[in-house]
Amino acid sequence: MRTAYSVETVRAAERELMARLPEGALMQRAAAGLAAACAGRLRRTRGGVYGARVVLLVGPGDNGGDALYAGARLARRGAAVTAVPMDPERTHPGGSAALRAAGGHLARAVPQRADLVLDGLLGIGGRGxxxxxxxxxxxxxxxxxxVVAVDLPSGVDADTGEVAGPAVTADVTVTFGAYKPGLLIDPGASRAGAVHLVDIGLELPSPQVEALQHADVAGLLPEPTATSDKYRRGVVGIVAGSAQYPGAAVLAVAGALRGGAGAVRYVGPAAEAVLARYPETLIGPGRVQAWVVGPGLGEGRAGEVAELLAGDAAVLVDADGLRGLDAAALRARSAPTLLTPHAGEAAALLGVSRESVEAGRLDAVRMLTQRYGAAVLLKGSTTLVASGGAAVRVNPTGTPWLATAGSGDVLSGLTGSLLAGGLSGADAGAVGAYLHGLAARRVGGPLLAQQVAEALPDAWQDTRHP
Incomplete structure (x- = not known):
């Protein structure tokens, strides 16, 4: 599992470690890892470090010091290194001396030609x-x-991924000691490029953010046993579709059938379309372990949503089902509840603008789970899953091609099936998003939502046999 920590947590761990190390040792560890990553990049792009033109953009803090010491290491290997300070009067003195001693030099203007630029302007404390x-x-x-960013692309908020103005877009980010949430969550994540973690020996507590990997997902997937039957494996009910949107029901059922539950039960006006495509579907009310309600539901069916939420089965609420939710009723539920809004629906649930949700996704998903007392899967370029005080989970899979009609219906059905199989709301959301994104990667693009559903069994096996 990939784990990320807040600036405050990382800073505290750094102070604790520095108290046990000789002065400057921690910066030298960071600089060594940074120089190694830059050398690896230069080997791939131009065959080696010797003769490479490297430009350092240097800020006044420790981030700039890391860049200068790394530049000195590259200069000793034959690179032509030029450092351009943001504020020449506040450049790290030890780093500047080391660079000069290694044959590098400082300049006031960015050279017009370079083979690599090192962004050491702002560190993890930068804001705005x-x-x-x-x-x-x-x-x-x-x-x-x-462009290689030092610890974090300058202009990205390390704790949230927010970008409140101009910011660096890096090809590679070399981060020290721990991942920061802003490296995993958009819009910051899209500016980080490939993220390389350098271990500098920090001792860290529980993370604020985490991202599942194949082994984590494989360990959570429900596995039938020799004594399993379709009912013991769980039955998921789908309340979706309308005369206007019958396809939403078909796609939700498609995802549910490939989500590991023993049976899928459909209740709604699109039964004929569902049966024509999936004759194995059960039709009509009956006992289920989890309900999926909302995809393509249309208006005027809030009573159906309220009735399901008043029951004792797990419930996933998506799309049209999210309108007018009663926060107090959700908080009173004892059964698992999972809300799966996109940014616009999340904005309506919080009473804020869509732009504020998209700019601050981490804060938004935390506020949603606090207000409604439910697990929340916030869909988008970075899908986030939050539940109570646990670490927020960031989904690392997916592709921009998933921004297509019906893909959310497939995700709801898949995730509801995992709920019926016994997973908690947070686990079902995180595993569902992971498999959904993995299946989309297998399909490529342009893709259809139906193709994502069809690729789910292969994605499932990928996690078990990477």
């Missing part, structure tokens, strides 16, 4: 986008030159 002096340096990065 780049200041004018830093933004002016970033604007002068030669087009097409690879």
């Amino acid at each position: 986008g780049l200041r004018p002096a830093a933004a002016a340096l970033v604007e002068r990065i030669p087009p097409g030159v690879p």
Whole structure:
């Protein structure tokens, strides 16, 4: 599992470690890892470090010091290293001396030619986008030159991934000691490029954010035994579709049938369309372990949603089912409840703008689970799953091709099936999003939602046999 920690947590761990180490040792560890990553990038892009033109964009803090010491290491290997300080009067003195001693030099302007740019302007404490002096340096990065960010792309909020103004877009980010939430959550994640973690020996507590990997998902997937029958494996009920949107019911059932439950029961006006495509579906009310309600439901059916939420089965609420939810009623439920809004639906549930949700996804998903007392899967370019005080889970799979009609219906059916199989709301949401994204990657693009459903069994097996 990949785990991420807040700035406050990382800083506390750094202080504790620095108290036990000689002065400057921690910065040298970071610089060594950073230089190694830069050397690896130069080997891939131009065959080696010797003769490479490396430009350092240097801020006044420790982030700039890391860049200068890494630049000195590259200069000793034959690179031509130029450091451009954001504020020449506040450049790290030890790092500047080390760079000069290794043959590098400082300049006031960004060179027009470079093989690699190292972004050491702002560290994990930066907030509110780049200041004018830093933004002016970033604007002068030669087009097409690879950019390696030091710990975090400058201008990205380390704790949330928010980008509140100009920011660096990196090809590679070398982060020290621990992943930061802003490296895993959009919009910051989309600016980080490939993230490389350098272990500097931090001792860390429980994480604030985590991302499942194949082994984690495989360990959570429900597995039938020799004594299983379709009812012991769980039955998921689907309340979806309408005269206007019958396809939503078909796609939700498609996802549910491939989600591990023993049977899928459909209740709604699209039974004929569902049976025509999936004759194994049970039709009509009956006992279930979990309900999926909302995809393509249309207006005027809030009573059906309320009735299911008043019952004792697990419930996943999506799409049209999210309208007018009673927060107090949800908080009173003892059975698992999972809400699966996209940014617009989340904004309506919180009474804020869609733009504020998209800019601060981590805060939004936490507020939703606090307000409604339910697990929440916030869909989007970075899908987040939150539940109570546990770490927020970031989904690392997926593709922009999933932004297509019906893909959310498939995800709801799949995730509801996992709920029926006995997973908690948070586990079902995280595993469902992971498999959904993995299946989409297998399909490629452009894709249809139906193709994602069809690829789910292969995605399921991928987690067990990477």
